Amino acid sequence: MDNRPIGIFDSGVGGLTVVKEIVKVLPQEDIVYFGDTARLPYGSKSKETVTRFSAQDVRFLLSKNVKAIVIACNTASSNSLESLRQMFDVPLFGVVLPGVQEAIAATKNGKIGIIGTAATIRSGAYARLIQEQRPDMQVFSKACPLFVPLAEEGFVQNTIAQLTAKEYLGELTEKGIDALVLGCTHYPLLKRCIGETVGESVRLVDPARATAMQLKDFLQQKDALHAPTQEGKRSFYCSDDAANFSALCERALKQSYTPRIIDIESY
Numbered sequence: 001m002d003n004r005p006i007g008i009f010d011s012g013v014g015g016l017t018v019v020k021e022i023v024k025v026l027p028q029e030d031i032v033y034f035g036d037t038a039r040l041p042y043g044s045k046s047k048e049t050v051t052r053f054s055a056q057d058v059r060f061l062l063s064k065n066v067k068a069i070v071i072a073c074n075t076a077s078s079n080s081l082e083s084l085r086q087m088f089d090v091p092l093f094g095v096v097l098p099g100v101q102e103a104i105a106a107t108k109n110g111k112i113g114i115i116g117t118a119a120t121i122r123s124g125a126y127a128r129l130i131q132e133q134r135p136d137m138q139v140f141s142k143a144c145p146l147f148v149p150l151a152e153e154g155f156v157q158n159t160i161a162q163l164t165a166k167e168y169l170g171e172l173t174e175k176g177i178d179a180l181v182l183g184c185t186h187y188p189l190l191k192r193c194i195g196e197t198v199g200e201s202v203r204l205v206d207p208a209r210a211t212a213m214q215l216k217d218f219l220q221q222k223d224a225l226h227a228p229t230q231e232g233k234r235s236f237y238c239s240d241d242a243a244n245f246s247a248l249c250e251r252a253l254k255q256s257y258t259p260r261i262i263d264i265e266s267y
């Protein structure tokens, strides 16, 4: 039994889609969430900057005495997980490997599409892991940077979102993919629009659920689950005002939370 909280961080509010899945799978766990809203987006930054920011995010969560940390950000997971594991002792979970395993299980024709931020796609992490496990499969990657501001703005199903999705995803559907990894925590917010654009024959893979399951398995194996209780405590922190935070919490968690603002540069 370990009643310490689970730490979760993202560059902003997108990681709430991962919190949602963790809460479903581990409702009794306490959660401390940090969204680096002052320095968003991570997806347009260099590997070095993403790693420096992520290390500060981890230090902040460690100050909250967390027992494990989930990097609920594909950009940080794909660029910085290995470096962070060398820097910190705490168990760290990224979203890329669970997404890869899910995609491999989902595809029938072996053609997988990956969409993510520019930094995630540039890292090649998804494609590399898929090819390592299944060299027979084909991977087609596409950076879709505009999906992040669209999701932040709540433009998830209007004409602008639909045209953007058509522009980005056309070349992937032409390749005949039958599985598409939503390799950015903001993208599940656009799931309907993306699904309608690629069509029913393409399975959408959101790594969040598989990440939550991996975390649960780990805590079970280590006998580190929280003692049984009604519902865990949830605390939310951001590095700057996030006007849409409460609305997204409402959407993802069916409850409104107000985040506390912290100075991440001091960590």
Ligand code: DGL
Pocket (backbone or CB within 6 Å): 010, 011, 012, 014, 015, 040, 041, 042, 043, 044, 072, 073, 074, 075, 076, 117, 120, 148, 183, 184, 185, 186
């Ligand atoms: N949450 C980030 C991710 O999953 C996307 C937003 C950003 O660019 O910071 O990659």
